[in-house]
Amino acid sequence: MSLQDITSRITKAEENAGRRAGSVTLIAVSKVQPDARVQDVLEQGHRCFGENRVQEAEGKWPAFKQRFDNVHLHLIGPLQSNKARPAMELFDVIHTLDRPKLAATFARLAHEVGRCPDMFIQVNTGEEDQKAGVLPADADAFIKECQALDLPVRGLMCIPPVDEEASLHFALLGKIAARNGLEGLSMGMSSDFEKAIALGATHVRVGSAIFGDRVAS
Numbered sequence: 001m002s003l004q005d006i007t008s009r010i011t012k013a014e015e016n017a018g019r020r021a022g023s024v025t026l027i028a029v030s031k032v033q034p035d036a037r038v039q040d041v042l043e044q045g046h047r048c049f050g051e052n053r054v055q056e057a058e059g060k061w062p063a064f065k066q067r068f069d070n071v072h073l074h075l076i077g078p079l080q081s082n083k084a085r086p087a088m089e090l091f092d093v094i095h096t097l098d099r100p101k102l103a104a105t106f107a108r109l110a111h112e113v114g115r116c117p118d119m120f121i122q123v124n125t126g127e128e129d130q131k132a133g134v135l136p137a138d139a140d141a142f143i144k145e146c147q148a149l150d151l152p153v154r155g156l157m158c159i160p161p162v163d164e165e166a167s168l169h170f171a172l173l174g175k176i177a178a179r180n181g182l183e184g185l186s187m188g189m190s191s192d193f194e195k196a197i198a199l200g201a202t203h204v205r206v207g208s209a210i211f212g213d214r215v216a217s
């Protein structure tokens with residue numbers, strides 16, 4: 001696979017779903033990938049990337065941002081409150097807002113700094129113990145809580161359980177978003193992004209299908 005293969009599969013999936021061309025944003029997930037591969041994708045003109053650890057992103061992206069204009073960075077991994085400030089400085093979008101303490105921290109920092117990254121609220125649709133995210137039953141209240149703090153909540157994000165049909169989780173996420181009037185849906189990875197687009201994904205997070213397997217280099 002290559003960047004171009006993935007973008008044409010996205011275009012086809014948009015078309016099949018009767019959706020406008022370009023309505024889905026491709027987040028190229030560059031975590032753990034060697035710099036040479038990331039640079040290759042930047043040189044092909046792609047500018048939207050996802051990382052799952054603040055520290056790793058801090059080591060890698062300031063230099064790329066100096067060499068390439070208009071880089072757009074998405075944080076897609078779990079976030080500790082004490083990393084909220086550096087996350088806010090580096091990332092344009094945070095996909096993993098999932099608890100009141102983190103929401104309060106971002107609200108305070110946003111007030112201090114005078115701006116705030118766009119936010120997606122992560123929902124633990126599979127109700128898995130080991131996974132981050134607000135439980136589906138608590139999602140409506142948490143969304144309202146974040147909005148009351150004036151956080152720019154753009155949508156919802158989920159990572160379906162590996163051993164379950166992803167479509168069920170994508171549909172559930174879409175339902176929760178719709179009843180809360182949210183338009184953004186961050187869902188779909190290398191193995192299932194077309195299904196996610198069929199169910200309304202606005203942001204797909206694709207790593208290995210673009211960059212190759214994540215091997216320790």
Ligand SMILES: *Cc1c(COP(=O)(O)O)cnc(C)c1O
Pocket residue numbers: 029031052076077159189190191205206207208209
């Ligand atoms: C790693 C990761 C992805 C990308 O996974 P691939 O299967 O390589 O496409 C997407 N979303 C999150 C939250 C991830 O951590």
